Amino acid sequence: xxxxxxxxxxxxxxxxxxxxxxxxxxxxxxxxxxxxxxxxxxxxxxxxxxxxxxxxxxxxxxxxxxxxxxxxxxxxxxxxxxxxxxxxxxxxxxxxxxxxxxxxxxxxxxxxxxxxxxxxxxxxxxxxxxxxxxxxxxxxxxxxxxxxxxxxxxxxxxxxxxxxxxxxxxxxxxxxxxxxxxxxxxxxxxxxxxxxxxxxxxxxxxxxxxxxxxxxxxxxxxxxxxxxxxxxxxxxxxxxxxxxxxxxxxxxxxxxxxxxxxxxxxxxxxxxxxxxxxxxxxxxxxxxxxxxxxxxxxxxxxxxxxxxxxxxxxxxxxxxxxxxxxxxxxxxxxxxxxxxxxx
Amino acid sequence: xxxxxxxxxxxxxxxxxxxxxxxxxxxxxxxxxxxxxxxxxxxxxxxxxxxxxxxxxxxxxxxxxxxxxxxxxxxxxxxxxxxxxxxxxxxxxxxxxxxxxxxxxxxxxxxxxxxxxxxxxxxxxxxxxxxxxxxxxxxxxxxxxxxxxxxxxxxxxxxxxxxxxxxxxxxxxxxxxxxxxxxxxxxxxxxxxxxxxxxxxxxxxxxxxxxxxxxxxxxxxxxxxxxxxxxxxxxxxxxxxxxxxxxxxxxxxxxxxxxxxxxxxxxxxxxxxxxxxxxxxxxxxxxxxxxxxxxxxxxxxxxxxxxxxxxxxxxxxxxxxxxxxxxxxxxxxxxxxxxxxxxxxxxxxxxxxxxxxxxxxxxxxxxxxxxxxxxxxxxxxxxxxxxxxxxxxxxxxxxxxxxxxxxxxxxxxxxxxxxxxxxxxxxxxxxxxxxxxxxxxxxxxxxxx
Numbered sequence: 148x149x150x151x152x153x154x155x156x157x158x159x160x161x162x163x164x165x166x167x168x169x170x171x172x173x174x175x176x177x178x179x180x181x182x183x184x185x186x187x188x189x190x191x192x193x194x195x196x197x198x199x200x201x202x203x204x205x206x207x208x209x210x211x212x213x214x215x216x217x218x219x220x221x222x223x224x225x226x227x228x229x230x231x232x233x234x235x236x237x238x239x240x241x242x243x244x245x246x247x248x249x250x251x252x253x254x255x256x257x258x259x260x261x262x263x264x265x266x267x268x269x270x271x272x273x274x275x276x277x278x279x280x281x282x283x284x285x286x287x288x289x290x291x292x293x294x295x296x297x298x299x300x301x302x303x304x305x306x307x308x309x310x311x312x313x314x315x316x317x318x319x320x321x322x323x324x325x326x327x328x329x330x331x332x333x334x335x336x337x338x339x340x341x342x343x344x345x346x347x348x349x350x351x352x353x354x355x356x357x358x359x360x361x362x363x364x365x366x367x368x369x370x371x372x373x374x375x376x377x378x379x380x381x382x383x384x385x386x387x388x389x390x391x392x393x394x395x396x397x398x399x400x401x402x403x404x405x406x407x408x409x410x411x412x413x414x415x416x417x418x419x420x421x422x423x424x425x426x427x428x429x430x431x432x433x434x435x436x437x438x439x440x441x442x443x444x445x446x447x448x449x450x451x452x453x454x455x456x457x458x459x460x461x462x463x464x465x466x467x468x469x470x471x472x473x474x475x476x477x478x479x480x481x482x483x484x485x486x487x488x489x490x
Numbered sequence: 491x492x493x494x495x496x497x498x499x500x501x502x503x504x505x506x507x508x509x510x511x512x513x514x515x516x517x518x519x520x521x522x523x524x525x526x527x528x529x530x531x532x533x534x535x536x537x538x539x540x541x542x543x544x545x546x547x548x549x550x551x552x553x554x555x556x557x558x559x560x561x562x563x564x565x566x567x568x569x570x571x572x573x574x575x576x577x578x579x580x581x582x583x584x585x586x587x588x589x590x591x592x593x594x595x596x597x598x599x600x601x602x603x604x605x606x607x608x609x610x611x612x613x614x615x616x617x618x619x620x621x622x623x624x625x626x627x628x629x630x631x632x633x634x635x636x637x638x639x640x641x642x643x644x645x646x647x648x649x650x651x652x653x654x655x656x657x658x659x660x661x662x663x664x665x666x667x668x669x670x671x672x673x674x675x676x677x678x679x680x681x682x683x684x685x686x687x688x689x690x691x692x693x694x695x696x697x698x699x700x701x702x703x704x705x706x707x708x709x710x711x712x713x714x715x716x717x718x719x720x721x722x723x724x725x726x727x728x729x730x731x732x733x734x735x736x737x738x739x740x741x742x743x744x745x746x747x748x749x750x751x752x753x754x755x756x757x758x759x760x761x762x763x764x765x766x767x768x769x770x771x772x773x774x775x776x777x778x779x780x781x782x783x784x785x786x787x788x789x790x791x792x793x794x795x796x797x798x799x800x801x802x803x804x805x806x807x808x809x810x811x812x813x814x815x816x817x818x819x820x821x822x823x824x825x826x827x828x829x830x831x832x833x834x835x836x837x838x839x840x841x842x843x844x845x846x847x848x849x850x851x852x853x854x855x856x857x858x859x860x861x862x863x864x865x866x867x868x869x870x871x872x873x874x875x876x877x878x879x880x881x882x883x884x885x886x887x888x889x890x891x892x893x894x895x896x897x898x899x900x901x902x903x904x905x906x907x908x909x910x911x912x913x914x915x916x917x918x919x920x921x922x923x924x925x926x927x928x929x930x931x932x933x934x935x936x937x938x939x
Contacts, residue, residue: 153737161731215899218808219823223899302547304757306794316767328740328772333765336733405765406730407757407792411545415730450734452723452742462734463726 149320149329154447156319160336160405162443163343167398168416169423169435170350171391177367177430178384181270182278184285187417188292189392192261193399194408195296196254197307201246204230245310247404254396262392266385289413297410304407309335313404335404342401346394347436353390354432363387367430422470428483438481442466525855526641526938527617534589534854536561536841537618539609539633540647542597545754546625548788549833553623553647554595555826556834560841563821564591571821572842575814575870580849581842587849598624602632609633613640619854620645622840625833627651627700634663641938643856645840648833650752650784652703655884657926661935662856664863664878666843666885667836668916670704671924673783673803674711676889676911680801685746685779687716692744694735694759696751697724704750704783706924712748720744727755732762740766745773748781756782757792764796785892787831790904797894797904804890806835806872807905815872829902839871843878857935874913881920883932886913 172186209224217223231239242249269288273281308314313334320330354360366373366380373380399408406412423442427434448454449465461468473481529535538557541550563571566583573581585591594616596608605624612618621637622645624630630649637644638660646654646665650673655665681689691712695701701724709719720743725735736759739747747768751759763769763780771778785802808819808829818838822830830838847862848854864880873887892905921928 149741150738154734157733157737160733217900218819218829218902297543297547302545303788304754304792306757306761306792306796308794314765315770316765331737331740331767331771333767335765405761407761407794409545409754412730415728447734452721452738455723 149325150451150453151448152319152323153330153332154451155444156330156332156336158444158447159340159440160443161446162440163340164398164402164416164439165420165423165443166436166439167343167346168395168420169427169439170347170432171394171398172420173424173427173430173432173435174350174391174394175388176424177432178363178387179266179270179274181274182281182285183270184282184417184421185265185289185292186285186391186395187413187415187420188289189258189261189395189413190399190402190416191293191296191408191410191413193254193258193396194307194403194412195300195399196257196396197247197250197400197403198300198305198408200250200253201243201307204243204246204249206230247307247309247400250400250403251397254400255393258393258396259389261396262389263385265392266388270388271385289417293410293413300410302410304409306407307403309338309404313338339401339405343398346397350390350394351432359383359386419466422466426470426473426480428480431480431482434480434482441481442469445469524937524939525857527613527619528939529589529617529619529854532589533592534586535616535618536591536593536844537596537609537612537616537621538593538623538837539596539598539605539612539621540623540837541600541625541629542595544598544600546600549625549648549786549831550598550623552788552831552834553625553837556822556830556838557593557623557841559822559825560838560845561591561593564842564845568825569821570817572814572818572838572871575817576842576846577869578846578850580846586845587852587854591845594618598626598629598633600626600629602628605629605633606636609636610640613637613642618642620844622844623647623837624649627654627703628698630654630665631658631699634658634660638662638933638936641856641936643844643859645844647837647840648786650704651700652707652924653699653926655882656703656924657930659882659884659926659930659932661860661883661932664840664843664860664883664885666840666878667832668803668805668887668889669884670700670707670783671918671922672889672916673704674707675916675918676891676909677708677781677783677801677803678711678715679911679915680891680909681712681717681746681781682715684801686776689717689746689776689779690720690744690774691717691746691748691781692720692739692742693722693748693750694732695722695724696727696755698727700752701750703924705748708748708750708781708783710924717746725751725755725759729755730758732759733766735759736762736766736768739763739768740771740773740778743774745776746779746781748783750783752784752786753789754792756784756789760793760796760800769799785894785905786833787902787904788833790894791901793894798896800894801908802892804892804905805832807832807890807892807907808902809905809907810872810890812870812872812874814870818872835872842871843868855937857937860935874910876913879920881932882925882930886917888913889916 175183207226207228211222212225215223316331316333319332423438427438450462540553562568594612598605609621620643624647627649630646634644644663652670695705749759782802785804790797847859851858851862863878866878869875876887889911891909893908895906
């Protein structure tokens, strides 16, 4: 039983990441009708926002240390951090320690800007083109973005730790009456789960309870009629692209301590997120979230040694297997709307 | 009105004759010498086949730096590096057999098919006499087989799987880097000494060739010192979040987790293990321990603080104090501003060893070079006295057991040497079961052409 609880917790955590990426993906599809294969790259860029801010906050000047030698026998250089020069040793260390949470604030304007440039500079020229063209151009864009990141940051993963206060694990099992160490769960993963829940709730609230959101939802349902009412729906949809980019970005920032950022991580998530969107139903926001958590939990269960022993390789195909079953029984996905991508 | 003397037929004829004439010297040289890509009188070309894109691009870049340094030293440039400490004095800094050393590069992309294509291109189009490099055992085995068919020598780069000089060994292929068996033989006694002999291990193994041979070697060597293996789980090579695989470990009855992972896999699985509190955990009344059989400094940097105190093995480390290592670190550090990795070391040494073998053999013919390398004993290249065993073309030298450093003094100072395991402790018979048994053979040397 304890292993089942552990895998449910793991699944919620993975599902959070899938849901956040798929939410943005389906938001763009629902508003602009674009199949954006560069969305995984936005998640990756968000992760690198954490890396960049972490490096900016850790920028330093060097002072020769006469007591130590470097590997060539020259006097070794000690790093003196600018942030500690400015704010003092303790405050400077705390700022560097909290680089990842601070990167959320840094990433939002950056990612909205990236999304805006992407949409206005490239993707808007493909609105009236077939989905295959959109997929090709956005996939190409994803490769360009990841190669740019690799050029500047290298191919190896870059460790971007969580603040010291969130290191270590919570002994979750003790709360449920299990003995110590039975169900351990890292603090930061719990933070990630709650953070995702807040972001998802905020996006839904924005669409549900604001006038802007209402117009956007109306535009998703009938773009032409909304346009005839004199509303510039394109401008609002461009904003939604920026919002989707920001959601992917903050999801990436918070994921950086869980999996060390590397240039390829967007691609690792992209295919899975598309499966999530398709299973949830193209253009359905609640569907994307529900499918994200469902597939995350199933993937975790499929990775349990006892399951892999019975069905070798199931951990690598479970998501696709479930997608096939769901699409055979519900061709529009779990919560798909009639008429979406059916013309 | 002017009339041209050129006719279409004439131009075609002239072009065909000229083309044949230009191609003929290479063909004739091959026929006269009896081997593929016999070099001209003034220069000879090596093919450096390294990952320039893909997940091991950083290691590939370091390999390329080392190759460029080796070329510089062989041609008489720089401070000479390990040529000053190498026990063989055949190379004198005037190139190889009077020819200036040139090189071409290829991108393996860490994919076997791409690596074979780039190696083939360097052999067929650029006339490379020797192919070297790579950061993956899958690539090494694939390119080694290609070189065997083409009749050129392959000097492997970073490849740690037993199979490269085990069941997939080839007469035209040579490996300087150590292997999974040696890791097990070096690591197990240190693990027993530090963590005791009453231990239960849980293996997470990357689901590909290198993972299998490493798990087999570590299991055999740790079980020989009294450890028990409680479980072994294969993880997909593309896995990034290992939480589903790490979470069951603490309740499995194990008190040691062995991560048979390399590169990004190692960074991510180790990060998950640390996040789940395995380093602070207790199991079976003992501290829970994590072991990473193959460490690399470049990968250790990716793992950050998570590697502190974790034991593993490595082929070479820049902090070694022998003359050869220090000469190489000085040359490399002066040229590039940072110390070399183990991948850089093995690639640099392989280039010098090949050039030296050609010089001693007095010929570029692959079979003559192979004969010069077989059972060649040398020193002054780091790792102490080394033997290039003729039976399987594997180098035998000291192996380093290392530990993630608790208080690093610089971004390069990540590993500390726990023990230099003497070569005798990591020797094995060429027909050892882990190396393909009695059926593994080198086959016939191929001069090509």
